[in-house]
Amino acid sequence: MNYRSTRGKTDEVSASKAIITGLAPDGGLFVPKEIPAIDFKALAGKNYCEIAQAILQAFLPEYNTVFLQQALENSYGRFFNDKAGYLHKVKEGVYSLELWHGPTAAFKDYALQLMPKLLVEARNMNKETDETLILVATSGDTGGAALAGYANLPGVKIAAFYPVGGTSEIQRLQMETQEGDNVFVYAVHGNFDDAQRGVKQAFNDTELKEKLAYKNKKLSSANSINWGRLVPQIVYYVTSYLQLCNDNTIAYGDELDFCVPSGNFGDIMAGYYAKAMGLPIGKLICASNQNNVLAEFLKSGHFDARGEFYKTSSPSMDVLISSNLERLLYHESGNSETVGRWMDELAANKEYTVDEETLTRIQKNFVAGWATEENVDEEIKNIFTQDGYLCDPHTAVAFSVLHQIQKEQGRTTPTVVLSTASPFKFSEKVLSALESEVPADAFDAMEKLAALTGEAIPASLAALNGKTERFNIQIEPETIVELPLKM
Ligand SMILES: *Cc1c(COP(=O)(O)O)cnc(C)c1O
16 A cells, blocks of 8 residues: 655655655645555444554555554553543434543544554654654644653654643643653744744754754654544544444444534544545535635635634634645545646635536535534533533534534434544633633633533543643744754
């Protein structure tokens, strides 16, 4: 199984090389040359790690079976408290796939617990001896999940950069208290874009690259464009489907829709691969927040990122240019030259329009909608009061869009909503949506939410209280470029 670039100007590479390289040298993203078909029905009754093993083996045949088994067990076995792929019935025909039972209480743990292990093994397979320095700019969830995933792995060091005051208090504490000798955390003066710009500057600095090479080190990213981050996310679409078959809620072959709160389009793209591999998915429902570029594109074929950027209560979805969309364009247009042209237009003008034929194909698989901030508040409140179910603002975006689409299009297909973060990561926002007064302290807010709703605070979040903050270093974005030499 080889990988090629969506822009077609890079030689094919093996899976391990694709994972080491991240972004293809021609600026494109790596995609599998063929999409393997799997007899999913035969996996019914198997556990999360066994199903994951079958899927990973198909996409990453280079990796040794025993290695994968251990990596999966170490990623999802103990850390997810037996709740990997946990499905909660919200009401008839609507299920919440709770992806936040991992170490940092956000769905990014699924990718970032496993991918670092895949990277270390890829380095072994390719006999790489230099040290990899991972730099990651974060607006919240990615930083914590990446630090937790890379902590104490051999041959790798990781630094996370977050904007001062730009994350929730819990997200800040998750990073500042992260253990491990190979992790570094910096709070950057400015906003997320400033942090991102500083990191990009380091990646583009040829002098830095040479100096690092001299020390036998090189830079890499933990960004969601890496194939190693996408492939673990295919698994929970399959386990959800099979679980509903096991429960006799659906029969194998029945359509099941998935509604996905989307930002960079990585999570929902994993659903697309699951469908392409043969899983009987009906529609993939793409839910955007007020930054609705994605949803509007899927409806019209016109991608237009020229509008305003909004800071919303679902910050991990505050994205205007969704990088993983390029993979969909490649598969549905079947033409890397055309993809390259659209991406050039995007870089130059922040917009492009796909042809009718490509749009029609995309719409066979996807429907889309978006939610306002008022929709999010209403949804958190309604779902809690009507269905007794507590959800975070990202998940509420998805519920809101699902309800809109059910109403407008009369869709009645059973649907799994991907719940991407624990409500306790955003206790303040959830309390205010429930029209409850919000305590000033983040831990008081968590406890109040627990008392009000009867839900349990995830142990990993409660454990942050009183934990030592190890770093507390504030820097200017311009100095990020100097740090890799000190790592
Ligand atoms: C990252 C994230 C998303 C968006 O996922 P994409 O793969 O970027 O589309 C949604 N919700 C939460 C909580 C996230 O952390």
